[in-house]
Amino acid sequence: MAISGIITLVTDFGLRDPYVGMMKGVILSINRGAQLVDVSHQVGAGSILQAASFVREAFVFFPRGTVHLAVVDPGVGGARRPIALEAGGHYFVGPDNGIFWPVIHDFDGGKIVHLTESTYFLKEPSFTFHGREIFAPVAAHLSMGVELQKLGPLITDPCKLRLPVAYEKDDALFGQIIRVDNFGNLITNIHGDRLKRYVEASQPVVEVGRLTIRGLSRVYSDLEEGQPLVLINSSNWLEIAVNMGRAAEYIGLAQEEIVGTVVKVTKAVKAI
Amino acid sequence: MAISGIITLVTDFGLRDPYVGMMKGVILSINRGAQLVDVSHQVGAGSILQAASFVREAFVFFPRGTVHLAVVDPGVGGARRPIALEAGGHYFVGPDNGIFWPVIHDFDGGKIVHLTESTYFLKEPSFTFHGREIFAPVAAHLSMGVELQKLGPLITDPCKLRLPVAYEKDDALFGQIIRVDNFGNLITNIHGDRLKRYVEASQPVVEVGRLTIRGLSRVYSDLEEGQPLVLINSSNWLEIAVNMGRAAEYIGLAQEEIVGTVVKVTKAVKAI
Amino acid sequence: MAISGIITLVTDFGLRDPYVGMMKGVILSINRGAQLVDVSHQVGAGSILQAASFVREAFVFFPRGTVHLAVVDPGVGGARRPIALEAGGHYFVGPDNGIFWPVIHDFDGGKIVHLTESTYFLKEPSFTFHGREIFAPVAAHLSMGVELQKLGPLITDPCKLRLPVAYEKDDALFGQIIRVDNFGNLITNIHGDRLKRYVEASQPVVEVGRLTIRGLSRVYSDLEEGQPLVLINSSNWLEIAVNMGRAAEYIGLAQEEIVGTVVKVTKAVKAI
Numbered sequence: 001m002a003i004s005g006i007i008t009l010v011t012d013f014g015l016r017d018p019y020v021g022m023m024k025g026v027i028l029s030i031n032r033g034a035q036l037v038d039v040s041h042q043v044g045a046g047s048i049l050q051a052a053s054f055v056r057e058a059f060v061f062f063p064r065g066t067v068h069l070a071v072v073d074p075g076v077g078g079a080r081r082p083i084a085l086e087a088g089g090h091y092f093v094g095p096d097n098g099i100f101w102p103v104i105h106d107f108d109g110g111k112i113v114h115l116t117e118s119t120y121f122l123k124e125p126s127f128t129f130h131g132r133e134i135f136a137p138v139a140a141h142l143s144m145g146v147e148l149q150k151l152g153p154l155i156t157d158p159c160k161l162r163l164p165v166a167y168e169k170d171d172a173l174f175g176q177i178i179r180v181d182n183f184g185n186l187i188t189n190i191h192g193d194r195l196k197r198y199v200e201a202s203q204p205v206v207e208v209g210r211l212t213i214r215g216l217s218r219v220y221s222d223l224e225e226g227q228p229l230v231l232i233n234s235s236n237w238l239e240i241a242v243n244m245g246r247a248a249e250y251i252g253l254a255q256e257e258i259v260g261t262v263v264k265v266t267k268a269v270k271a272i
Numbered sequence: 273m274a275i276s277g278i279i280t281l282v283t284d285f286g287l288r289d290p291y292v293g294m295m296k297g298v299i300l301s302i303n304r305g306a307q308l309v310d311v312s313h314q315v316g317a318g319s320i321l322q323a324a325s326f327v328r329e330a331f332v333f334f335p336r337g338t339v340h341l342a343v344v345d346p347g348v349g350g351a352r353r354p355i356a357l358e359a360g361g362h363y364f365v366g367p368d369n370g371i372f373w374p375v376i377h378d379f380d381g382g383k384i385v386h387l388t389e390s391t392y393f394l395k396e397p398s399f400t401f402h403g404r405e406i407f408a409p410v411a412a413h414l415s416m417g418v419e420l421q422k423l424g425p426l427i428t429d430p431c432k433l434r435l436p437v438a439y440e441k442d443d444a445l446f447g448q449i450i451r452v453d454n455f456g457n458l459i460t461n462i463h464g465d466r467l468k469r470y471v472e473a474s475q476p477v478v479e480v481g482r483l484t485i486r487g488l489s490r491v492y493s494d495l496e497e498g499q500p501l502v503l504i505n506s507s508n509w510l511e512i513a514v515n516m517g518r519a520a521e522y523i524g525l526a527q528e529e530i531v532g533t534v535v536k537v538t539k540a541v542k543a544i
Numbered sequence: 545m546a547i548s549g550i551i552t553l554v555t556d557f558g559l560r561d562p563y564v565g566m567m568k569g570v571i572l573s574i575n576r577g578a579q580l581v582d583v584s585h586q587v588g589a590g591s592i593l594q595a596a597s598f599v600r601e602a603f604v605f606f607p608r609g610t611v612h613l614a615v616v617d618p619g620v621g622g623a624r625r626p627i628a629l630e631a632g633g634h635y636f637v638g639p640d641n642g643i644f645w646p647v648i649h650d651f652d653g654g655k656i657v658h659l660t661e662s663t664y665f666l667k668e669p670s671f672t673f674h675g676r677e678i679f680a681p682v683a684a685h686l687s688m689g690v691e692l693q694k695l696g697p698l699i700t701d702p703c704k705l706r707l708p709v710a711y712e713k714d715d716a717l718f719g720q721i722i723r724v725d726n727f728g729n730l731i732t733n734i735h736g737d738r739l740k741r742y743v744e745a746s747q748p749v750v751e752v753g754r755l756t757i758r759g760l761s762r763v764y765s766d767l768e769e770g771q772p773l774v775l776i777n778s779s780n781w782l783e784i785a786v787n788m789g790r791a792a793e794y795i796g797l798a799q800e801e802i803v804g805t806v807v808k809v810t811k812a813v814k815a816i
Contacts, residue, residue: 025607
């Protein structure tokens with residue numbers, strides 16, 4: 001596979017500690033010409049689900065042959081395997097804890113290897129920072145064209161991730177809020193495609209927390225400032241927002257309760 | 273115009289969500305060799321004024337031919353035009369909402385185009401993320417030498433921004449606090465040049481909130497630790513600070529009241 | 545000395561203000577091909593000790609010939625000298641306030657110069673932002689191969705930093721917490737090597753705040769979720785952690801009291 005020389009990073013390390021910088025130093029010691037791109041270092045500590053969603057959403061915007069390094073690794077040093085894989089024309093490197101499951105699921109599994117060839121590791125690995133000693137150097141080697149098969153044996157049983165999925169029941173579509181973004185927008189797991197039959201003919205009614213919103217907006221500024229609205233966002237998910245405001249506050253739930261809250265979509269019933 | 277291959281970014285996207293990473297992926301898919309520099313992704317949500325000030329203050333430190341991408345875009349998908357412009361030997365790309373007004377105003381307007389040539393966009397643009405689908409790819413193309421005129425028709429009526437300006441009345445100079453920086457320093461809109469007649473002969477008296485500060489310091493450490501002081505900062509604006517402390521707390525105002533607070537400068541009256 | 549073309553940055557500027565971007569613009573105006581790596585911009589305001597520890601811990605992971613720019617500079621514009629130095633095969637640029645003391649101490653002092661040659665500065669330096677006008681351009685010139693000796697006269701009396709050190713008394717080892725990381729882990733100044741005699745034969749007992757922890761873990765997941773543990777971390781320091789939790793909250797101290805809290809290590813006494 002052709003390589004792009006680009007390496008993206010998703011971690012839960014935050015930006016204050018020098019951990020991300022150390023990983024980049026390791027990468028550049030191997031591949032001085034690597035182009036490093038931070039996707040996020042502010043994944044919630046240990047949130048494999050959030051990291052998996054960031055990787056899945058972002059990687060498709062990079063050129064083919066890019067290496068995506070994802071280190072949210074609460075089980076570091078324990079039984080979980082370090083892996084690398086190829087899927088959709090891209091490489092992925094990180095712990096086998098489900099972080100790449102959405103990629104594997106959506107791109108026919110790809111080719112996955114258990115990272116055992118310590119030639120490609122930093123010498124003297126610690127027990128608690130495989131991001132620096134295993135994943136960063138392996139990503140650097142992949143970005144230089146080292147073949148996946150050289151890194152270890154193929155495996156076919158990667159760790160899966162239980163993703164909350166939307167479902168239909170009694171003419172209603174039920175999903176949930178899976179993320180609150182920087183603008184306080186509420187991202188759901190209801191895909192635009194599933195919404196089609198609720199949009200046809202009449203407008204959908206969306207119920208979430210204490211809110212009931214009728215109709216679908218096209219853009220944030222479709223409604224007056226401060227008004228709540230529902231739209232299909234740029235990643236094709238149903239999103240609840242407030243024009244020039246924060247839906248996360250408007251919804252009337254405690255901040256820690258928001259993720260996981262049920263979102264119900266029904267067809268508008270015409271008044272008789 | 274010569275190009276530098278550098279693209280700077282100012283957004284209000286924050287650093288947790290994968291939005292900035294997506295934009296960078298789009299840019300690098302077009303120009304693999306682009307040098308990407310984050311100026312700020314922590315502009316207050318929807319604060320065009322703050323973004324405009326960051327762009328205006330920072331761009332002059334980059335080499336000529338740099339492309340400055342600024343995406344604070346609450347009206348995305350609505351009536352506001354996407355634009356690109358050339359001013360002061362640099363390129364700027366973003367929404368026509370006033371974000372580039374200080375640059376246009378201070379550098380004789382430059383040459384401004386309405387971005388209509390969709391050849392230079394990402395295919396299938398969404399309604400809610402023009403940063404990714406219009407501005408990022410256009411910035412990438414500009415950074416590779418595509419001519420501004422090819423991107424769309426010239427316009428001469430860019431959106432202006434109402435900037436709070438300092439004024440003089442009854443032998444006093446009135447300005448306001450426009451920003452609190454990471455150190456709690458209070459940046460005002462009083463330019464060093466306007467302060468000259470208050471500094472001559474005697475020392476100025478600066479009143480803000482419950483504070484009255486006499487005299488101008490040269491550096492933060494001119495006074496004892498914990499003492500408030502006034503100086504002309506490195507961008508030539510009057511700044512109120514506390515040596516080794518935070519003026520933002522010292523001033524005795526609620527955090528949300530600070531920006532906009534009036535700053536009054538008078539000449540010291542000599543005791544008879 | 546060979547150069548790598550890489551420049552790392554440690555500052556207390558935060559990521560909201562455009563100050564870091566300005567420094568990068570200055571660097572790239574001099575060396576367009578520089579590879580810039582952020583190690584941290586979220587050092588506590590004015591915390592020379594924290595910055596010194598970040599620089600010391602991170603620089604060894606970069607290739608030889610890298611330039612490390614560190615700007616935590618509360619005395620900017622005052623009496624403290626601007627310096628650059630060579631130690632351990634790397635370059636360092638910043639204020640002479642102790643920020644490089646751990647590097648100088650651990651790598652035999654290196655060669656230190658007082659930055660006086662203003663040819664290598666940005667023209668018209670301000671009094672309050674030497675990061676932009678002195679340190680960034682000097683770092684850029686070093687990264688292009690300019691020799692250290694050209695930047696100013698050698699000095700041999702760099703500012704030292706008083707580092708809290710662990711000590712032994714009455715068969716116990718006393719250290720302190722020097723940092724809380726992004727995961728709430730408590731990093732101490734007790735080096736793995738000093739712990740050896742407490743680990744032999746029996747397991748050590750670690751007392752900190754209201755906690756007493758018996759035995760040393762190898763990885764975070766050695767214990768049940770929510771259990772506190774002690775391990776030697778990836779930088780070889782004794783660290784107190786909670787599996788899938790935050791030791792910083794578990795320890796039962798106010799957040800502002802944690803750094804500096806005494807950590808006591810003794811050998812387990814066998815029950816008779």
